[in-house]
Amino acid sequence: MAESTTSRQPFAGWDKPDLGLSEADWRSGSQGAGDVQIAFVEGFIAMRNAGKPGSPSLIFTPVEWRALVVNARSGEFDLT
Template sequence: MTANTVTGAGNTAKHRPDLGGAEWLSGSRGSGDVQIAFVDGCIAMRDGRQPDGPALIFTPAEWRAFVLGARDGEFDLG
């Protein structure tokens, strides 16, 4: 496995996009701690307080499942 390959759930290897020139976006609400970027057909998410730290990489299908789960309260702590 190369440095540009990420292993996700189910141990499926997928391409890790080059995030060097990514345009990171923050939400209009909150402190902008979570940032996302759309790069090479993937969605990257990182902690904006640690921009040199790691990023999570999602395929479009994974991102859709994440967003729909969040919208439905799947990740609520209460």
């Protein structure tokens, strides 16, 4: 039986609220053709798979988001 997300204990160090993302203003990449969408909600940045909008979203603080963007731009995550 699946466990409700409201009954789960947060991960150690988890300090992010349970954001209501159903009304979020999701935005696609610059060309609108990407597989990732982001939304700015209550001071956090949410990221989801555009092809599966019902799947779980990743939630970032502004500091975490900046680190992700800076490292992605520098090629940190380049798998080729």
